[in-house]
Amino acid sequence: MTTTAPAPRIAIIGSALSGNKGASAMLESSIATLSERIPGVRFTLFSMYPAEDRAQNEYESLDIIDARPRQLGVTINTLALLYRVLPFLRPMLRSRSRAIGALASSQVLLDQGGITFTDGREKFLLYNVASILPALMVKTPVFKCAQAVGPFRNSVNRWAARRFLPRVHTLVTRGRITHEFAEQLGLTNLFAGADYAFSLELDGTEQASAAAHFDLGFFDTDAVVVGISPSVVLQKKVEARGADYVAEVAGFIDAMTASGRRVVLFPHSVRTGTDKTHNNDLPLCTRIFERLERRDGVLFIDRELSSQTLRYLIGRCDYFVASRFHAMVSSLAMSVPTLVIGWSHKYQEVLEMFQLDEWAFGHDKLEPAFLLERFDALVQAESTVREKLRSNLPTVKATSVAQADLIAAIVNESTGARA
Structure with missing residues (x-):
């Protein structure tokens, strides 16, 4: 009598289908690339927004488990600790807790x-x-997909990083600066990669999806189209120094339309049905749109769209001004000359991969005159910028998808040993 081996399983945390479309792009890129490499693989998403993610889940291979902060931090971590210290409870915990069962059965x-x-x-x-500790306690390898870490000058952060980062199987650093921070901490479990969202592919349905909501004739004129993605994270940092972020962004948009250009206003992180601003730029973008002197030259993306549809629309722009990190990734992936207003080294190190780091500046420099000056400089340098995007993008994409091979190797090694 033969028995069928259980399907390989991969657990995922830190991303989502709903809300932040950068998180969605990472999740969907991993599902696509790993499904190609691991036949029959199933995925379990530990979700911060389980109801919203279930409503948007179109993947038969994806299960979603409630991992809202309290559920994750208290319930799941406590059960994982019991699993670790009380071996006789493990069969019961695997069968009674979906979270522990999913972690214990994942490679x-x-x-x-x-x-x-x-x-x-x-x-x-x-x-x-809390995101990685339960897996460590049930002895499931942790693979930290391409991300920014460090610096580690703060004593609390340095202690935590030294305590937990060496215990993960692999940490994929998302750029040179992160890699240097990690090496300075003494980590050796590193792979120099690129953001997983660079692996996101369009399937050809995005134009029809966008056209169902917006008149795409907006793009079909001789006018230059400028995309802009504000960020509530940046807003808080700008307003903490007494500046009016909404007025500054609205002023830039008005300057663009006054010059004959058209503008697409992108909330790249949207949570439908709530005014809460965590992972939700829509309320901010609504305020910016309402502040405009003229709106006839502005297309406001006033609803939640898929990460692929957003990437398609971003690709229709001639230039892009990004503050949301993964809006920047999409504009670079679509070879759109991009100006970045950021708040961390995570922006600069990605632009470095394209030899374009000069086109990022910090929120502390955000003033109307300086923003217009840097945008005008980007326009003047357009041909050089486009050539750097064209020549560097294939390498960045290959570096991004390389982490799928690393993950597949872990899964195949584990299933082979189990067999």
Whole structure:
């Protein structure tokens, strides 16, 4: 009598289908690339927004488990600790807890947090630890997909990073600066990669999807189209120094339309049906749109779209001004000359891969005159910028998809040993 081996399983945390479309792009890229490499593989997403993610889940191979902060930090971590210290409870925990059962049966946990263990983000440190600790306690390898970490000057962050990062199987660094921070911490479990969202492919349905919501004739004129993606994270940092972020972005858009250009206003992170601003740029973009002096030259993407549809629309722009990290990734992936207003090294190190790091500046420099000056400089340098995008993009994409091969090797090694 023969028995059928269980399907290989991969657990995922830190990404989502709903809300932040960068997280969606990472999740969907991993499902696509790993399904190609591991026949029959199933995925379990530990979701911060389980109801919203289930409503948007079109993948038969993807299961979704409630991992909202309290559920993850208290319930799942406590059960994982019991699993670790009380071996006689393990069969019961695997059968009674979907979370523990999923972790124990998975060959690897993918942590797709975009930025973790970073100075200045200590309020997220507990979540960074709670995301990977249950897998470590049930002895499921942790693979940290391409992300930014460091610097580690803060004593609390440095202690946590030294305690937990060496225990993960692989940490994929998302650029030179992160890699140097990780090496300075003494980590050796590193792979120099590129963001997983660079692996996201369009399937040809995006134009029809966009046209169902918006008149795409907006793009079919001789006018130059400028895309812009504001960010509530950047807004908080700008307003903390007393500036009016909404007024500054609205002023830039008005300057663009006054010059005869058209503007597409992109909220790249949207949570439908709520005014909460965590992972939700829509309320901010609505305020910016309402502040405009003229709106007839502006297309406001005023609803949640898929990551692929957003990437398609971004690709229709002639230039892009990004503050959301994965909006920047999409514009680079679509070879659109991009100006970046950021708040961390994570922007600069990705632009470095394209030899375009001069086109990023920090939120502390955001003033109307400086923003217009840098945009005009980008326009003047367009041909050089486009050539650098064209020549570097294939290498960046190959570096991104290389992590799928690393993950597949872990899964295949584990299933082979189990067999």
